[in-house]
Structures are given as C-alpha cells and as structure tokens.
Amino acid sequence: MARITAGVATSHIPAVGAAIDLGKTHEPYWQPVFAGYEFSKRWIAEHKPDVVILVYNDHASAFSLEVIPTFAIGCAESFAPADEGWGPRPVPVVEGHPELAWHIAQSTILDEFDMTIVNRMDVDHGLTVPMSLMFGQPQAWPCKVIPLAVNVVQYPPPSGNRCWNLGKAIRKAVASFDRDLNVMVWGTGGMSHQLQGPRAGLINKEFDTRFLDRLTTDPEDLAQLPHLEYVREAGSEGIELVMWLIMRGALAAEAREVYRFYHVPASNTAVGHIIFENPH
C-alpha cells in the first residue's frame, strides 16, 4: 500500500527562486538562506519520495479572479512552470501522478471535501521554489508531484481547522491506494510576511517560532487559530501558513520533528522550514 512517510514545510519566496536561477546562491545575502537547506537536500536524497503531494497557493498565475477554487487538485500528466510576468522559471516540467491524484480526489470528495479537479494548470513559484530548495537544479525532477492549490488570495480562505481535516482525509486516501509508494506531503508558504501597503515588511519571529513549536506538539489546537490572528501577527501574506496544517494533518500525531530552520529575511519574508518523519 502507499504510505505517507514524511512531511516538509517551507516558505516559497519568489526571490529565492530568482537567486537560484540567476546563480546568486553564494552571495553573502543569500548564502545563509541556502545553507539552511543543505541538511534537507541530503535528507531527501536518502528518503527518495516516489510522489510528493505539494500543498501551495497559486499567486494569480493559473487562477485569476474568473474561477477561485478553495482546494484544487492537479490530476494531469504534467504541469508546466508558469510565466508570472518575467518569463517561466528555467526549471523542469513537473510530472504528475494522475492515478494517485484521482484516487485522492475521489476519496476526499466522498469524505465531504469539495475538491476541484484540475486537468490543465501551470504551476508558479509557490510550487517550483520548494522543489528547487529541496532538490537543487536537476535536469528532471526526481519524483512525481501532485499539486494541491489552496486559495489564500480571496477572502475567506479555508480555516486552519478545515486544512487540518483535509490533511487527515488525504492521509486516509493515500493509505487506501493499492500501490507500494513512498509519499510525502509538503506544506508551503509563509512564514510571517506582508507584501502590501504601509505595513509591508512585517516580520514576527515570536509568532513564527511558536507556530513551529505548536505545529510539532499541538497542531490540532493550532488549527483553531482564527484568520484574524494570522493577519494581525504574521502579516497579510502570513495567512499562507494555514497550508502547513494540511501537511501536518496528513501525518501521524506522533510524527517526529527531524529538522528546523528559520532565517530573516529573504526579500520581504521570514524563511521557515521544518521536516517531520512519520513513525515506521
């Protein structure tokens, strides 16, 4: 049977992708950011996922205001990097896993999550920057990816609790897939940042640290945090952190934190990164 072996959360800052693509990772400004992912690259090379269910938000790339799905699961064979206004990132095409994606869609819909099924979708930095951070710059990505796009642009986004419960439904779906697959779930976005208006540049290390602590030890309680507190404490774009709860909900309660990294700043944002392993 397929099983979820681990969870990863990371920020997905576009400037980090640009630093990689333009060969700036050794510059003094960027070096501390990328140093924080050295462990992770070694770790993922050892743990070799077959499939990553990658929870991210689209930033007005695949979805405009014409259609705004709360949860959209990519069921296509492949997903091309999006042109976000300066040309697509020079990264490999993302190969999907349609069979598992459709299985998860069916299972979660029957579990009363009204998923949107997407058969054509370009993927933006929200998905490709975490891939680059974890895998570097290969010719082809070393695993299949199921994109799971969450609306955090148009209010209201899903509640933390809804995300937590969707994670649990994904766990159940994967466990009932009759193929021997090593599956990881990644949650991306955050941590504290605000990109808009006179309050842009907000960073809250105390909030972020507490969020990481609670994600490990009492995620079910963390899932009760209202949207207002995310925006007040972690900035308007800090709301992306609800997506980390999908990842955590997909793991066992006793999942073990094996790595954590935090750094301020990358561009306008606090970089947060955490890795959990499920018990064997």
Next chain:
Amino acid sequence: MPPANYTEAFKDIPGTVVFDATQSRLGYHLNMFCMSLMKAENRAAFKADERAYLQKFPMTGDQREAVIARDYNRMIALGGNIYFLAKIGATDGFSFQNLASKMTGVPEDEYKAMMIAGGRPAQGNRSKTDRSK
C-alpha cells in the same frame, strides 16, 4: 455563516487591506488587466502605449490613473490585489522590495536595511485602536 464581524474585524489592523468580497468586486477589471500582463506580447503592448492598452479594460478612470502613476496603495484601495499588482512591477522590471519601498514610502535602500535588521516589528502595528499592542 461567518461571524457577523468577520470582515469588519480585519479593518482594525493598520496599513492592511484584506482582499474580501467588496474589494474583489471593486477591483475585478483592474486585477484582470494585471493578469493580461502574464503574456509577453501584452507586456510589450502595455509598455508601448499604456493609456491605449488600459482602455481595453472596463476599469474606472481612477483605477487607470493609479496604474499610470504606479501608485500601489491607491490601486489596493481601488480593489487591486498585491499578487495581481505585482505583475505590473514585474513588467516594469522591479523587484517586490522595490514595490514595498513605494508602498511604505521609504527609499528602497532603507526598506532593505529594515528587512535585514529583522523587519517591521509587530509591536505597535497590531491594532489601530490600540497602538500600544
């Protein structure tokens, strides 16, 4: 049903516009103009003649003027969402930090230095009604 004060409660947060139903309705065409800038040929057409290009979208005059002026705070007030507006910045060849310096009204170097020093603190920036928070 959302709590009656769900949307209202965000308005206590200083310097922040939450992209709710009201903003989304107000800014639909402005944001869809931004979406069009995802295509290279549209970016070229916009750069060649901004006013003529903006006429293709049924935006308000105020929205068009805010775009021409690159007044991002005004665009946000008129329903623009930052993820959409960022496509104007990308078309101009500016980074997000450059846009942030424009929105916060400080030179880009000063803004960058604030970020390197740990960013804007939450303390004093949580609530309009209680600036001591």
